[in-house]
Each structure stands twice: as C-alpha cells, then as structure tokens.
Amino acid sequence: MAAVSEADAEATGIVGEFLSLKAETDADFLVMQVGDFYEFFGEDAETVADLLDLKVSQKSSHGSNYPMAGVPVDKLTPHLKQLVERGYRVAIADQYETDDGHAREITRVVTPGTLLETTDADAQYLAAVVRVSPERYGLGVADVTTGRFLVTEVTGEDADAATDRVFTELYRFDPAEVLPGPEVRNDDAFLDRIRERTDATLTLHQADAFAPGRATHETKAQFGQETLASVGLDDTAGASRRNENPQVQAAGALLSYVEETGTGVKASMTRLQSYEGDDHVSLDATTQRNLELTETMQGDRDGSLFDTIDHTVTSPGKRLLKEWLQRPRQDLPTLRRRGDGVAAFADSALARETVRETLDGAYDLERLASKAAHGSADARDLLRVRETLALLPEVADAVASDPTLSESPLAEIVTRPDREAAAALRDELDALADDPPGTVTEGGLFRRGYDDELDEIIDRHEEAEEWLATLDDREKRKTGIGHLQVDRNKTDGYYIQVGNSETGKVPDRYDRLKSLKNSERYTTDELDERERQIFRLEERRGELEYELFGDLREGVAERADLLQSVGRALAELDALASLAVHAVENDWVRPELTESGDLRIDAGRHPVVERTTEFVPNDLRMDGARASSSSDRTASSSAPATSPSDRESAAGRDGERRFLVVTGPNMSGKSTYMRQAALITLLAQIGSFVPADAAEVGVVDGIYTRVGALDELAQGRSTFMVEMQELSNILHSATEDSLVILDEVGRGTATYDGISIAWAATEYLANQVGSKTLFATHYHELTSLADRLPGVQNVHIAADESDGDVTFLRTVEDGPTNRSYGIHVADLAGVPEPVVERSRDVLRRLREDEAIDVRGGQSGDGGGQRGGESDPQQVVFDLGSGQFRGGDDAGGDGAGGSDDAGSVDVESVDTQSVDPETEAVAEAVKDTDLSDTSPIELMNRVQEWQERLRE
Numbered sequence: 001m002a003a004v005s006e007a008d009a010e011a012t013g014i015v016g017e018f019l020s021l022k023a024e025t026d027a028d029f030l031v032m033q034v035g036d037f038y039e040f041f042g043e044d045a046e047t048v049a050d051l052l053d054l055k056v057s058q059k060s061s062h063g064s065n066y067p068m069a070g071v072p073v074d075k076l077t078p079h080l081k082q083l084v085e086r087g088y089r090v091a092i093a094d095q096y097e098t099d100d101g102h103a104r105e106i107t108r109v110v111t112p113g114t115l116l117e118t119t120d121a122d123a124q125y126l127a128a129v130v131r132v133s134p135e136r137y138g139l140g141v142a143d144v145t146t147g148r149f150l151v152t153e154v155t156g157e158d159a160d161a162a163t164d165r166v167f168t169e170l171y172r173f174d175p176a177e178v179l180p181g182p183e184v185r186n187d188d189a190f191l192d193r194i195r196e197r198t199d200a201t202l203t204l205h206q207a208d209a210f211a212p213g214r215a216t217h218e219t220k221a222q223f224g225q226e227t228l229a230s231v232g233l234d235d236t237a238g239a240s241r242r243n244e245n246p247q248v249q250a251a252g253a254l255l256s257y258v259e260e261t262g263t264g265v266k267a268s269m270t271r272l273q274s275y276e277g278d279d280h281v282s283l284d285a286t287t288q289r290n291l292e293l294t295e296t297m298q299g300d301r302d303g304s305l306f307d308t309i310d311h312t313v314t315s316p317g318k319r320l321l322k323e324w325l326q327r328p329r330q331d332l333p334t335l336r337r338r339g340d341g342v343a344a345f346a347d348s349a350l351a352r353e354t355v356r357e358t359l360d361g362a363y364d365l366e367r368l369a370s371k372a373a374h375g376s377a378d379a380r381d382l383l384r385v386r387e388t389l390a391l392l393p394e395v396a397d398a399v400a401s402d403p404t405l406s407e408s409p410l411a412e413i414v415t416r417p418d419r420e421a422a423a424a425l426r427d428e429l430d431a432l433a434d435d436p437p438g439t440v441t442e443g444g445l446f447r448r449g450y451d452d453e454l455d456e457i458i459d460r461h462e463e464a465e466e467w468l469a470t471l472d473d474r475e476k477r478k479t480g481i482g483h484l485q486v487d488r489n490k491t492d493g494y495y496i497q498v499g500n501s502e503t504g505k506v507p508d509r510y511d512r513l514k515s516l517k518n519s520e521r522y523t524t525d526e527l528d529e530r531e532r533q534i535f536r537l538e539e540r541r542g543e544l545e546y547e548l549f550g551d552l553r554e555g556v557a558e559r560a561d562l563l564q565s566v567g568r569a570l571a572e573l574d575a576l577a578s579l580a581v582h583a584v585e586n587d588w589v590r591p592e593l594t595e596s597g598d599l600r601i602d603a604g605r606h607p608v609v610e611r612t613t614e615f616v617p618n619d620l621r622m623d624g625a626r627a628s629s630s631s632d633r634t635a636s637s638s639a640p641a642t643s644p645s646d647r648e649s650a651a652g653r654d655g656e657r658r659f660l661v662v663t664g665p666n667m668s669g670k671s672t673y674m675r676q677a678a679l680i681t682l683l684a685q686i687g688s689f690v691p692a693d694a695a696e697v698g699v700v701d702g703i704y705t706r707v708g709a710l711d712e713l714a715q716g717r718s719t720f721m722v723e724m725q726e727l728s729n730i731l732h733s734a735t736e737d738s739l740v741i742l743d744e745v746g747r748g749t750a751t752y753d754g755i756s757i758a759w760a761a762t763e764y765l766a767n768q769v770g771s772k773t774l775f776a777t778h779y780h781e782l783t784s785l786a787d788r789l790p791g792v793q794n795v796h797i798a799a800d801e802s803d804g805d806v807t808f809l810r811t812v813e814d815g816p817t818n819r820s821y822g823i824h825v826a827d828l829a830g831v832p833e834p835v836v837e838r839s840r841d842v843l844r845r846l847r848e849d850e851a852i853d854v855r856g857g858q859s860g861d862g863g864g865q866r867g868g869e870s871d872p873q874q875v876v877f878d879l880g881s882g883q884f885r886g887g888d889d890a891g892g893d894g895a896g897g898s899d900d901a902g903s904v905d906v907e908s909v910d911t912q913s914v915d916p917e918t919e920a921v922a923e924a925v926k927d928t929d930l931s932d933t934s935p936i937e938l939m940n941r942v943q944e945w946q947e948r949l950r951e
C-alpha cells in the first residue's frame with residue numbers, strides 16, 4: 001500500500017484514527033467498525049470497492065476528502081471471505097465502549113490460513129516451513145477450522161531431494177497460506193516454487209517465532225511436555241537448543257501466528273500429531289496431478305478420482321476420504337483394518353444404510369469445536385453439537401446390532417470415543433431450548449429448569465406479559481370503551497389506544513401520550529410501572545442468559561478433544577461406508593494386500609473411465625522385487641551399458657515381469673492401462689476395494705508418474721525441460737518397492753535424443769532401481785530391450801486393421817506391436833484427405849527406404865514453391881542424419897529398390913572408388929556389432945565417422 005501522504009498525516013477524526021491503526025498492521029487492508037458499519041477508507045476503500053463491488057462515498061476530514069466504503073456489521077463475513085479467498089490479509093478494528101465514548105483497536109487479522117468463516121467442507125491448512133540445513137526441513141500444518149495440527153521432518157540425500165519432498169508434502173496439504181522460516185524466506189527459488197506450484201499466500205511471520213527456544217516454549221505450553229515426548233519431539237536431550245528440532249520450530253511458529261492474528265482457536269488445537277513420511281506412500285506433486293486424484297488436469301473437481309468415489313454424507317467424512325486419497329499408506333495393519341471395515345459395510349447393506357442415514361444428520365463437530373473455542377458459536381451451533389453427540393449411541397447401536405458390523409473394526413471405531421463423557425456433555429447441552437434464536441444477547445436460549453434465577457425471571461416476565469395481554473379486556477370492562485387496545489412500540493413503549501369517538505369516556509387516571517388522526521394514546525401509572533418491570537426483566541434475562549451461555553460454550557470449548565474424537569469416529573464411518581457404497585454399486589473387489597511387491601490384476605478397469613465408457617477390462621501381471629533372488633540393486637549414478645554382468649545382478653529371473661514396455665497405436669488405451677495400474681494400487685493402499693475381478697497388490701512405497709505433456713508453457717518453462725526434471729526426480733527417488741509409470745518419455749526432443757534417453761532410463765530403472773515400471777512408448781526400438789534385459793517384457797494394446805480401417809480392441813496382449821497407426825488417428829481427427837493419403841505414401845517410402853518426391857519443391861532444398869506443377873523432385877530422408885538428400889544425389893528412381901546414399905546402408909558403399917579415410921570409416925562401420933552397441937555409443941561413433949568423412 002502507498003505511503004501515508006501529507007494530507008493523510010493531517011487527517012483527524014475517524015479518518016485519522018483509521019490511518020494510525022492502518023500504520024500498526026502489515027495487513028493488506030484495514031476495516032474499522034464505526035457504529036453499525038465496518039468501513040474502509042482512503043486507498044483501501046477504492047481497491048476494496050472495486051474488488052467487492054461496493055459503493056464509494058466521500059468523507060471529509062481536515063479540508064480533504066477521503067473515499068469511504070462500508071458494509072453493515074452483520075454483512076462483514078461474506079465480504080471478508082471474498083477478500084481472504086483472493087489471498088488478501090485483512091485487519092479488523094472493532095469498536096468498544098470507554099468511559100468517555102468509544103475507542104477502536106485491531107482485534108484480529110484475517111488471513112487465508114486463519115479464516116474461520118469458511119463454509120467449504122475442505123480442510124484449510126496454514127503451513128510453516130523451516131530449513132535447518134539444505135537436506136533437512138521441518139514442516140507444520142494446522143487447520144484452524146478443525147484444530148488439526150500435524151508436524152513432520154523432511155530429509156533428503158541432497159538439497160534437491162529434500163526440497164522435492166517438502167513440495168510433495170505441501171502439495172498434499174494444499175495450504176491456503178505458508179509461513180516460510182528465516183532460512184527459506186531468503187531463498188527466491190524456493191519461494192517462486194511455492195508461488196508457482198501452490199495457490200498459497202506467502203506470509204513473512206516474525207523470524208523470532210521460529211527460533212528454537214521460543215518455539216519449544218510455545219509448543220510445550222500448548223500441548224504439554226508429555227505430548228511432545230509422546231510424539232518423539234521431547235527436547236530434554238537439548239536437541240532443540242542445538243537448533244535441531246525443525247518440527248518444533250515449525251509448530252511454534254504456527255502457534256504464535258495463530259495467536260498474533262487473534263484467531264483465538266488455540267483451545268481447539270488439542271493434539272499434536274507428528275507423522276513420518278515412511279508411513280505413507282510417496283506421491284510427488286506431479287503424480288498427484290497426473291493421476292487426477294482431486295482435480296482433473298484441466299483443474300475441474302468433476303471427473304477426478306475423488307469426485308468419482310465420494311459418497312460421503314458429512315463434511316468431515318468428505319475431508320477424511322480426500323485426505324486418505326492424498327496420503328495413501330504403506331502399513332498393512334491399518335490398511336487391512338480399513339479393508340475389513342469396508343468389507344463389513346459392503347456385506348451388510350441394511351445396517352450400512354441405517355448408519356449412513358443416521359450420519360446424514362451429523363454436523364461438523366471439529367469445526368464446531370473451533371467455533372466454540374473462538375467464542376463465535378451461537379446457541380444453534382451448540383444445539384448442533386448436542387444433536388450430533390446424540391447420534392453416537394444411535395450409530396453404535398446400529399453397529400452393535402448387526403452381526404457382521406459388530407465383528408468388524410467398525411465396532412472399535414464407535415467405541416473409541418469416550419461415550420460417557422459424550423453423554424454427559426449432551427446432557428449439559430439439554431439446557432438449551434429446542435429452537436433458540438440466532439443471537440445470544442436477547443434471551444430465549446435456555447429451557448426452563450436449568451437455572452433458578454432465570455426461571456424466576458421468566459415466571460415474573462410471563463406474569464407481567466399475561467397482565468399486559470389481558471389489560472385491554474380489563475380496561476374495556478372498567479371504562480366501557482369499545483375501541484380500546486394495548487400495544488407497544490419503540491418510541492412510546494406500552495400504551496393504551498382509544499378511538500376518537502370514545503375519548504370522552506377516558507378516565508382521569510389516563511395520561512395522554514400523543515394524538516393520532518383517528519385516535520389518542522394514553523398511559524397509566526400502573527402501566528408505566530409494569531413497563532419498567534418488563535424492561536428490567538428483559539434486560540436481566542438477556543444478561544443472565546448471555547452469562548450462562550458463555551459458561552456453557554466455554555464448557556464445550558474445554559472438551560474440544562472429545563468433540564474431535566467423536567467427530568473423527570463419525571467421519572471414519574462415513575468414509576468407510578462411502579467406499580463400500582462405491583464398491584457395491586460398481587462391482588469392485590477387495591484386493592489382497594501383500595508384502596511381496598507383486599501386482600496381479602484380473603480384469604482390471606480404470607475407476608473413472610469405466611463410469612463413462614463401455615470399458616474393456618484387462619489383466620496385469622507384474623513381479624515385485626521381493627519375489628526375485630536377492631540382488632544388489634543399490635542405486636548408483638552411472639548407468640552402465642547392458643552387459644552380461646548386469647544381467648546377473650539385474651531385476652530378477654527369466655520370464656519375470658518387472659518392467660513392461662507398453663506399445664500400441666495412438667489412442668488405443670496405453671495411458672489408460674498404465675494409470676489404471678497406478679490407481680488400483682493407490683486405491684488398495686487407502687483401504688478401498690478396487691475395480692477388477694480380483695487383485696493382489698504388493699504394497700508400494702511410492703508411485704511416480706511422468707504422464708503426458710503438461711501445459712507448463714504458461715509458466716515459462718520448456719515442456720522438455722519439465723519432462724526431464726520429472727524423469728530426474730523419478731530416477732532419484734524411486735526404489736525397488738515403487739511403482740513407476742512413464743508415458744512416452746523423450747517425446748519432447750529430437751527422435752534420436754529421445755530414444756537414447758528412453759533407452760538409458762529403461763536400463764537404469766531395470767538394472768539399478770528395480771522398481772515395477774510401466775513404460776508406454778512409440779519408439780519401437782525399445783521393444784528390443786525385452787530380449788536383452790531380464791525383467792523387461794513387452795505388452796501391446798491390440799488393434800484390428802482390416803480393409804484399411806483400424807478398430808481399437810483395447811485388449812492388452814504380450815509382445816510388441818510394430819505400428820503406431822498415427823496416420824489413422826490423424827484421419828479420425830479430420831486432417832484433410834489429401835494430407836492423410838500423402839502421409840501414408842511417405843510412410844511407406846520411409847519404411848522401405850525409398851526416395852520420396854517433394855511435391856512442389858525446388859531441387860535440393862526440399863520445399864518452398866507452391867502449386868506442385870513442376871516436376872517432382874526426388875529426395876531421400878536419411879534417418880541417420882535426419883537430413884534430406886535431394887535432387888540428383890537421391891539416386892534410385894522412386895519406384896522401389898534400396899537407396900545407396902543412406903549412411904547406414906554399409907553394403908552399398910563402393911569401397912574401390914573412395915579415398916582411404918572413407919575406406920577406413922566404411923571398415924569401422926562394417927565391424928560395428930550393432931547388438932553390442934548402445935544407441936548413445938552408436939551415435940557417438942556415427943558422429944565421429946561423419947567428422948572424418950567431412951574433413
């Protein structure tokens with residue numbers, strides 16, 4: 001925001017107050033309460049009015065005019081939300097009474113990561129990133145709306161690996177706001193990556209808050225020494241003093257930021273959870289996006305895996321299911337427990353529906369706990385707590401009364417929360433009326449019988465009201481006036497109104513208040529006294545109920561952990577039931593989870609594509625590393641050429657399928673088949689059933705993908721560079737327990753570079769890494785690797801080509817295919833017929849190494865002239881050099897026969913008529929054993945030969 005101008009500095013009154021408060025905060029905007037309105041002034045008013053479509057008026061102060069834009073007090077929330085969701089931080093200055101009028105102070109700074117007013121079911125994370133060394137980070141994430149608080153330590157073998165992992169975690173939590181620690185905030189590349197790769201707002205929170213001493217103190221004060229110790233963050237060994245506990249530093253910074261912004265929800269942050277990356281499947285940012293877990297590549301939620309499988313009926317259930325999907329697990333006991341739960345729900349349709357119908361009435365207890373802690377929960381919110389707590393025994397009964405559910409881990413889930421404590425809190429909340437008002441200051445919140453004093457006030461109030469309600473009848477009788485009524489309004493209070501025709505009958509005890517057109521208004525001493533009594537009672541009732549309500553709400557806030565544990569149990573049931581619903585409706589099966597690493601899928605389908613397509617199921621067989629002889633597969637950075645010794649130490653025995661080279665026509669379903677393998681593995685590792693007739697899934701430690709070309713150009717990065725970065729990340733990170741999906745790696749560069757890279761990457765993955773890998777490619781050269789590298793096998797997606805038409809069969813068969821049918825796809829895509837025909841012709845000639853005429857071209861340059869009337873020029877495209885050899889050089893008559901000019905066709909070189917250097921090169925070419933030379937080596941040699949020939 002601009003510096004304070006001279007006129008601003010002189011501003012007094014409201015505007016002056018606004019400007020001096022504005023100077024106190026580094027928030028983007030300040031909004032200040034002025035009576036019943038919240039107002040923005042000056043530049044803030046203009047910008048905000050523009051953003052939110054508000055009206056700007058002018059406020060004059062000290063001879064200058066200031067723009068002003070405001071919203072009524074009760075309308076601030078939606079406007080605030082809009083600003084914060086666009087990444088702005090907004091300071092709120094509230095007005096309070098003082099002895100001599102009122103004053104204002106900043107009570108809260110609302111930021112993207114501390115917005116409590118969210119109505120979205122999604123988690124809303126605030127993250128802190130601390131770097132203690134290039135290879136070591138601490139990451140903390142907190143959701144102020146639910147009280148979730150997680151920390152982890154992230155390390156890597158080198159700085160790049162550690163940074164990649166930090167981003168994997170950040171991407172997983174998708175934070176709304178990130179607080180970079182002191183080291184990270186000076187690293188422009190790191191910050192740029194946050195800006196590019198996430199939607200988070202970056203906030204520079206005071207560096208002191210990250211300091212080990214202060215952070216440890218904050219964390220201990222919040223969670224207690226024992227909690228710290230129980231999650232392995234104990235600092236008794238002095239670790240934090242030696243600057244060595246980055247998790248605590250991140251946690252401390254988060255807590256101090258929540259405090260500083262005045263969010264006031266620390267009471268709902270009851271549990272610190274430290275998690276290890278090892279518990280979860282590594283899913284890097286690219287993979288999460290490529291697999292379209294929560295959004296499609298186009299950024300839509302519809303059509304994502306989550307959108308497809310989500311049948312939850314509550315917001316917490318939805319949040320939890322999404323979290324499972326984004327953080328699949330490796331530990332079999334947890335996965336089997338979840339699987340047992342899903343299976344039980346799948347088998348007991350009736351009980352499952354009873355549970356889901358009951359859950360349908362549940363509110364978001366975690367969010368309500370945060371609202372109670374913040375002090376913003378009203379009586380209706382506490383009523384929601386009561387109603388939701390009341391569902392726990394109902395759900396527990398539904399589980400207990402079904403033989404299948406009661407024998408399953410679902411029984412443990414419903415008994416995990418402290419049901420007695422939940423019942424006690426529910427009883428306390430019975431104090432609330434059944435239909436309380438939305439405000440907490442005007443009474444009407446409590447049932448009778450809760451508080452004696454309140455009951456007495458209510459009795460007297462009712463009695464006074466009864467007296468008033470019957471006053472008109474009494475007065476009519478006493479005075480004989482027919483047109484008489486008793487009523488109340490703001491200016492006159494209670495009054496007796498008499499029609500003009502009968503004012504003559506009005507007794508002396510009536511005091512006239514005012515005359516209206518057709519009537520007169522009166523009061524009496526008795527009425528005045530009753531009126532005062534009623535006002536007194538109403539005021540006292542409001543005060544007393546507000547006080548009692550405050551106590552009740554505090555009692556709820558104190559039991560935030562109970563609400564969270566009940567909320568969590570209900571969310572788990574909802575998420576598991578949702579998985580069961582999807583499994584039953586779509587004929588999914590429970591996968592057998594093993595530690596063998598093998599992946600066997602019978603009649604597998606793609607979980608999303610099967611919903612919209614007549615899907616052709618396919619089998620998949622891949623062998624895990626643990627199934628093979630123990631071989632030393634420690635990663636090394638040098639990728640040796642394939643050699644017999646490699647073959648001995650490489651990925652396993654003959655016939656083993658560790659690495660599948662997937663070929664097939666364009667559009668035949670290669671990507672779908674590979675993603676299907678990744679998604680089935682991932683679903684199995686969240687505890688879900690999978691789309692197949694049967695499946696055995698050996699748990700993986702990571703899923704890595706390099707799929708398709710992403711639209712990175714918008715971010716100013718070359719697509720090929722991104723492709724290589726992603727490949728590099730995979731080659732560094734994957735292990736023999738990982739699943740790797742590579743789709744057309746190398747496609748983004750010159751053909752021979754591409755083939756060479758793909759070839760070398762295949763060797764490296766097969767020889768050194770040993771991960772299960774699926775590699776789709778159009779480079780048919782790679783299919784020969786199956787004969788040369790153990791564990792590597794070819795599969796192809798079948799297509800039927802008869803009468804010149806291609807039919808995609810979509811079935812996967814062993815062995816390579818030798819065609820890519822790209823021209824057929826061009827035809828399907830509506831490329832003009834002459835171009836399609838001509839492509840067929842060129843392709844045939846290329847394959848047969850025939851000369852190709854350049855239509856409409858000029859001799860030797862292969863192009864240029866339009867019209868095609870001139871004599872066709874004959875050229876040969878030399879696959880070796882990637883160049884045309886045109887005109888007379890081309891040789892041949894274009895009607896078949898082998899071209900003698902291609903540098904690969906050694907036999908046709910006439911060694912008698914050439915110089916000794918050429919002869920030597922020809923000899924070298926002859927002696928080269930192609931079966932024992934890697935493409936890179938071959939390229940080097942060809943380059944050397946070319947240089948010698950050109951000299």
Ligand SMILES: Nc1ncnc2c1ncn2[C@@H]1O[C@H](COP(=O)(O)OP(=O)(O)OP(=O)(O)O)[C@@H](O)[C@H]1O
Nearest residue numbers: 609613614615616665666667668669670671672810
């Ligand atoms: N098993 C299947 N059953 C039915 N439809 C399928 C199947 N597999 C793929 N498809 C459909 O075929 C289309 C092409 O699939 P996909 O993108 O996987 O092909 P591809 O071989 O990877 O293509 P390209 O080589 O051009 O990248 C998709 O629209 C997909 O929905």
